Structures are given as C-alpha cells and as structure tokens.
Amino acid sequence: MLKITNLNYSVLEKDSKKDILKDINIEFNSGKTYCITGPNGSGKSTLVKIIIGILRQTDGNIVFDGKDISNLEIDQRANLGISFAFQKPVTFKGLKVRDLLDIASGKKNDFSSVCSYLSEVGLCAKDYINRYIDDNLSGGELKRIEIAMALARKCKLNIFDEPEAGIDLWSFDNLTELFSNLKDCCNIIVSHQRKILEMADCIVLLKDGVIEKVGTLSELEPYLQKPTCARLAR
Amino acid sequence: MNDIEKRLLEKLTGLHKMPSGAFNIRKNGTPLARESEKDIEIIPKKKKSGIDIIIKDGVQNKSVHIPVIITVGGLDDLVYNDFYIGENCNVLIVAGCGIHNNTCKTSMHNGIHSFKVGKNSFVKYVEKHVGEGNGSGGKVLNPVTRVTLSEGASMEIETLQLEGVTSTVRKTFAKLYDNAKLKINENILTTLDQTARTDFKVDLLGKNSSVEVVSHSVAKDNSYQIFKSNLVGKNECFGHVECDGIITDNARIVSIPMIDAIDSNASLVHEAAIGKIAGDELVKLMTLGLSKEEAENKIIEGFLIG
Ligand SMILES: Nc1ncnc2c1ncn2[C@@H]1O[C@H](COP(=O)(O)OP(=O)(O)OP(=O)(O)O)[C@@H](O)[C@H]1O
Ligand SMILES: [Mg+2]
Numbered sequence: 001m002l003k004i005t006n007l008n009y010s011v012l013e014k015d016s017k018k019d020i021l022k023d024i025n026i027e028f029n030s031g032k033t034y035c036i037t038g039p040n041g042s043g044k045s046t047l048v049k050i051i052i053g054i055l056r057q058t059d060g061n062i063v064f065d066g067k068d069i070s071n072l073e074i075d076q077r078a079n080l081g082i083s084f085a086f087q088k089p090v091t092f093k094g095l096k097v098r099d100l101l102d103i104a105s106g107k108k109n110d111f112s113s114v115c116s117y118l119s120e121v122g123l124c125a126k127d128y129i130n131r132y133i134d135d136n137l138s139g140g141e142l143k144r145i146e147i148a149m150a151l152a153r154k155c156k157l158n159i160f161d162e163p164e165a166g167i168d169l170w171s172f173d174n175l176t177e178l179f180s181n182l183k184d185c186c187n188i189i190v191s192h193q194r195k196i197l198e199m200a201d202c203i204v205l206l207k208d209g210v211i212e213k214v215g216t217l218s219e220l221e222p223y224l225q226k227p228t229c230a231r232l233a234r
Numbered sequence: 235m236n237d238i239e240k241r242l243l244e245k246l247t248g249l250h251k252m253p254s255g256a257f258n259i260r261k262n263g264t265p266l267a268r269e270s271e272k273d274i275e276i277i278p279k280k281k282k283s284g285i286d287i288i289i290k291d292g293v294q295n296k297s298v299h300i301p302v303i304i305t306v307g308g309l310d311d312l313v314y315n316d317f318y319i320g321e322n323c324n325v326l327i328v329a330g331c332g333i334h335n336n337t338c339k340t341s342m343h344n345g346i347h348s349f350k351v352g353k354n355s356f357v358k359y360v361e362k363h364v365g366e367g368n369g370s371g372g373k374v375l376n377p378v379t380r381v382t383l384s385e386g387a388s389m390e391i392e393t394l395q396l397e398g399v400t401s402t403v404r405k406t407f408a409k410l411y412d413n414a415k416l417k418i419n420e421n422i423l424t425t426l427d428q429t430a431r432t433d434f435k436v437d438l439l440g441k442n443s444s445v446e447v448v449s450h451s452v453a454k455d456n457s458y459q460i461f462k463s464n465l466v467g468k469n470e471c472f473g474h475v476e477c478d479g480i481i482t483d484n485a486r487i488v489s490i491p492m493i494d495a496i497d498s499n500a501s502l503v504h505e506a507a508i509g510k511i512a513g514d515e516l517v518k519l520m521t522l523g524l525s526k527e528e529a530e531n532k533i534i535e536g537f538l539i540g
Contacts, residue, residue: 054517074520075529083521090518093450093478094536103532104522132540149522 001186002028002051002157007060009046009209020046021209024060030156033179033187035197037224038206044190045087047206048159051188052084053077064157078153085150087161087190089142091134097145098129104152120178121148122171139166147175151182158182161190197224239303242332245364246301253299253328258285260302263311274298274325284314284346291320291352299328302345307337307371312344321352321384330362333373333399340372340400347379354386361391365398372400379406383414385440391418395430396538403431410471412440420449421538424457424485434463438471438500447475452534453485464492467500479508480537482530 009021021043028034036044049055051062053074061070069077078084092100101117102108109117115125121144131137133145143166150158160179167175176195179187189196197203203220205213213223235243239261244250252267256274259266263283270276273290276298287298300315319325331343351357365373375395383389395402408416416436424430430453436445445465453459465473479487491504511533519529 052521054521073526074517075523075525078521078523086518090514092515092533092536094538094540095532096536099532099536100522103519103524106523153522 001030001065003063004051005061005063007050007062008058009043009050009055010058019209021050021057024211026204026211026214028157028186028188030186031184032201033182033189033199034202034204035200036188036190036204036206037192037197038212042206043209044206045161048084048161048188048190051159052082081156083150083153083155083158085146085158085160085163087165089133089146091137091142092132093134095133096129097131097133100133100145100149101152104149105154117148117152118145120151121145122174123148140168143167144171147178151178155185157186157188159188159190162192163189164191164193164196238305238334242303242305242334242364242366243301246303246330246332246362247299247328249299253297255297255299256287257299258287260300260311260313262304262306263309271296279314282314283312284316287315287317289317289319289323289325291322293320293323293325295324297326297328301329302331302343304331304333304335304341304343307335307341307369308339309341310344311342312346314346315348317347317349317351319349319351319355319357321354323352323355323357325355325357327357327359328361329359330364331375331377332362332364333366333375335365335367335369335371335373337369337371339369340374342372342374342376344376345378347377349379349381349389351381351383351387351389353384355384356387357389359389359391361393363393363395363399363402365400373398374401375399376403377405379404381406381408381416383408383410383416383443385412386414387411388415389417391416391420393418393420393422394538395422397423397425399424399428399430401429403433405433406435408434408436408445410436410438410440410443410445412442414440414443416445418445418447418449420447420451422449422451422459423454423534423538424452424459425454426457427455428457430457430459432459432461432463434465434475436463436465436473438465438467438473439469440471441469442471443469444472445474449475449477449479450537451478451487452480452482452538453487454482455485456483457485459485459487460490461487461506462490462492463504465494465502465504467493467495467497467502469497470499471497471501473500473502475504477504477506477508478537479506480511480534481508482510
C-alpha cells in the first residue's frame with residue numbers, strides 16, 4: 001500500500017550537507033500496524049513528514065496505492081486517504097474543536113457524531129466541542145483531540161507521531177486498544193512505548209537516519225537491548 | 235423595505251424582521267422607523283440629526299437596535315446618537331451601518347455615539363459595518379464612540395467590519411472611574427486598496443479600573459491599516475492591548491502603541507504581532523484535506539469571527 005524506495009533527505013547546515021535520512025527502502029501493507037522506533041533524533045518524525053508531504057525528500061520516491069505521490073502537495077496526499085497526527089499538535093487563533101472535526105470528517109457534524117469522535121479518545125463532547133484549539137487546552141487534551149481528528153478522517157493509511165506522549169497512564173490502555181481496533185487499514189505509529197511495540201505487527205528500527213532492522217518484536221528484541229536503545233527495552 | 239435593505243439590516247442585526255424592544259432605523263439620511271418602550275425612550279434631537287436614548291435605572295435584559303442603512307450614492311450622512319444609561323442596568327445595544335452603493339459617487343456615514351453608563355450597569359455594544367454594491371463610488375464609515383463608565387460600570391464593545399468598506403477612520407474615547415471595566419474586541423478585514431484607521435484613547439481615572447482591547451485584523455491585497463492605541467493610567471488600574479494582525483499579498487498593518495502610567499501603580503501592556511498566516515496552521519489544515527486557499531480562508535474566518 002505504501003512503498004518507499006531509495007529515499008534520502010538532507011539539509012544544508014552552515015556550508016555542509018547534513019544527511020538526516022539515508023537510503024530508506026521499506027514497504028507498508030494494508031491491514032497491518034507498524035511501529036517506527038529508534039533513539040531521539042534518529043529521523044522518525046522526518047520520515048513521516050516526508051510521507052505526508054510536509055517535507056520534501058532530496059531524492060527517492062513514494063508510491064501509495066500504486067500511485068507515485070512523491071511530488072504531490074500535502075492536501076492531495078491527504079485526499080488520497082492519508083491521515084496524520086502531529087507529535088506537537090498545532091494550535092489556532094479562533095478555530096474550535098468542532099470546526100476542526102468538521103474539516104477532518106468533511107461534513108457538518110451534529111452533537112452525537114462529535115461525541116463519538118471525542119469519546120474514542122476519552123473526552124466528553126459537551127466539555128470540549130466549543131473549546132478553542134489553543135494553549136488553554138492542556139498538552140494531553142490537545143494530543144487526544146489531535147488523535148480524534150486523525151481518526152475522524154477514516155483513512156486507509158493512518159500515521160501517528162508519538163500519540164501516547166502526554167497521555168496519562170490510566171488512559172494509555174484505552175489508547176493502545178483504540179489502535180488495535182483500527183482494522184482494514186494500515187497504521188504507522190512512531191513510538192518509544194513498549195506497549196505499542198507489543199501490539200505492532202511489525203517494528204521498524206531507525207538509527208542515525210538508517211533503517212537498522214525491520215521485524216517482529218521478538219526478532220527486534222536483541223537490537224532494542226543495545227545501549228542506545230536501552231530505555232526502549234525497559 | 236426592498237430586498238437589498240432587508241439583507242443589509244439582517245447583516246447588521248442578525249434579524250430577519252423588525253427588532254423587538256426599542257429600536258430606531260435610519261435609511262439614506264432620514265429616520266425610517268422608531269419604537270420606544272416603557273423604560274427605554276428614544277427621542278429625536280431637535281437641533282441636529284440624531285437621537286437621545288434614555289434607559290432608566292434597573293432595566294434588565296433589554297435590547298436597543300439602532301441600525302443605519304444607505305442604498306444611494308453621493309450621500310454624506312452625519313448623525314449624533316447619545317445614550318444615557320441609568321444605574322444597575324443590563325442592556326444590549328446593537329448599532330452599525332450598511333452601505334450598498336451601485337453608483338460612482340461616494341457615500342459616507344459618520345456616526346457619533348456617546349454612552350454615559352450609570353453605576354454598576356453592564357452594557358454590551360455590538361457594531362457591525364458592511365459595504366457592498368458594485369459601483370466605483372466609495373463606501374466610507376467613520377464612527378466615533380465616546381464612553382464614560384461610572385463607578386462599577388462595565389461595557390463590552392464588539393466591532394466587526396468584514397470586506398467592502400473603502401475607507402474607515404474609527405475613533406474611540408473612554409473614561410473609566412473606580413472599578414469600571416471596559417472590554418473591546420475589534421475585528422477588521424480590508425481588501426483591495428481599502429484603508430482602515432483605528433484610534434483608541436482610554437483614560438483610566440478610577441481605582442481598579444481596567445481595560446482590555448483585543449484587535450484582530452486581516453489586511454489583504456494592497457490594503458492598509460493603522461492601529462493606534464493610547465492608554466493613560468491615572469490611578470491603580472490595569473490596561474492590556476493586544477493587536478494581532480495577519481497580512482497577505484502587499485498589504486500593511488501598522489501598530490502604534492502608547493502607554494502612559496502616570497500613577498506608578500498603573501499596570502499597562504501593549505502587545506502587537508503582525509505577520510503572515512502561521513505556516514503550521516496552514517499545514518495542519520492541509521493534512522486534513524483542505525487546499526492551501528481553503529485553509530487560508532478558514533484560518534482568517536476563525537481569526538476574525540471566532
Ligand atoms: N532543518 C534541519 N536542520 C538541521 N537539522 C535538522 C533539521 N531538521 C531535522 N534535523 C535533525 O534531524 C534529526 C532527526 O529529527 P527528527 O525530528 O526526525 O527525529 P525523531 O526521530 O523524530 O526524534 P524524537 O524521538 O526526539 O522525536 C535530528 O537530529 C534533527 O536535529
Ligand atoms: Mg519525533
């Protein structure tokens with residue numbers, strides 16, 4: 001469903017070239033959940049931002065559902081069926097939770113459908129439907145709304161960048177359950193959390209911009225034990 | 235009333251019919267309809283054009299609508315509306331002017347409003363400005379608002395000008411006595427070669443008086459806006475001005491702050507931020523499937539109307 005071939009990404013830093021992703025080749029299939037993991041700064045967010053078109057690869061290509069999307073705009077990719085939940089949710093001046101859910105689902109929602117989107121992420125619609133998406137919402141609330149928006153799009157490919165960050169321990173199980181209930185689509189979750197690694201069908205380990213290993217948790221276990229990834233294994 | 239007039243009136247008041255309660259409708263420089271009620275009296279001025287609106291003490295949850303519509307070109311309308319609001323009231327006042335000009339001659343409306351608000355009263359004042367019609371003649375609106383808030387009185391002013399007004403100079407003067415509170419939300423959109431100038435002067439005279447001004451403005455194309463505010467703190471008081479502007483194309487917004495804490499216990503702040511639409515907001519909406527243009531419009535709509 002999503003195939004990435006010979007993908008590189010580099011930036012100019014002072015006068016020298018800095019390679020952030022190096023020769024990435026990978027395929028993601030429908031009906032599976034993938035977890036991209038790896039140390040801070042290894043290039044996970046960069047990779048998913050390239051998939052959805054926020055960043056443009058230096059070279060290489062991306063094929064989604066048989067279509068080369070390497071040079072499409074963000075909205076064109078989104079409308080082909082790719083959703084994305086940001087690691088750092090964006091805040092707005094003047095847009096409400098309801099507005100964003102309407103945009104995400106592509107329709108005007110009544111209270112009960114807003115309720116169903118928000119209850120999936122453990123929020124009560126009546127408390128949030130008319131709240132502005134700004135800094136008056138807590139970090140965890142913003143994060144949950146971010147996930148609700150991505151889910152409201154009902155896409156074939158869902159990408160979440162560290163969705164569990166800032167979500168409290170009590171709700172964490174609900175979140176993993178939510179992800180494991182996302183069937184018939186392809187899910188890519190960037191995460192450092194053991195629970196998410198455990199529920200993934202396949203784990204992609206990224207280190208220094210290179211895919212070090214792809215496989216199941218048991219296959220990856222020895223790699224996660226290495227010192228740089230020690231905290232993942234805990 | 236014809237369809238154009240009805241539509242203008244609806245844009246100003248949000249109502250499809252005649253307002254209930256007290257009202258005064260002015261059309262093309264002359265009074266069209268007027269209605270007083272028991273505790274709210276509307277009296278036409280004798281020596282100049284305009285009305286006195288007298289609201290008795292203790293009037294609760296009542297409204298007064300005084301919209302102005304202009305549907306001809308070449309009109310220069312000047313009107314004085316003076317509000318006298320008693321003590322312990324709670325009222326909504328809806329004003330505003332809509333100009334539909336299909337001619338090549340400029341029409342303008344100069345509405346001079348004054349509000350004397352009695353002790354412990356609360357007034358919400360909503361003022362909308364609309365310009366439309368496809369003639370080359372200008373649509374010019376120059377409102378002046380003078381506010382005096384007695385001890386413990388509070389007022390919320392909400393002004394909205396969306397597109398179509400060729401030029402505007404808006405002046406607001408306020409005097410606040412002990413414990414008085416003033417809140418102003420101003421929202422302005424200019425396009426093409428339009429200009430908008432806003433001038434606020436607020437004298438914080440009383441102890442614990444406070445003012446909060448939030449201006450959200452969007453300037454597109456070649457339009458030009460100047461936002462000037464002047465807070466003077468003559469007592470232990472609090473003042474906050476926030477001028478937030480979005481510019482696109484070749485438009486400009488200039489913010490001129492002036493704050494003068496004459497009393498050393500006055501706390502006054504002016505914040506201004508002017509720039510293009512935030513890139514991350516655009517990107518987020520595009521990941522939800524909106525085109526760049528749709529995303530820009532959504533962001534601007536939210537920013538102005540909320
Ligand atoms: N424009 C840039 N200029 C210089 N370095 C950059 C730029 N963009 C990204 N980087 C670097 O690329 C690396 C990868 O960043 P990225 O955000 O993808 O990491 P990550 O794997 O998502 O990390 P984390 O786990 O902390 O979220 C980092 O070292 C970052 O500093
Ligand atoms: Mg990251």
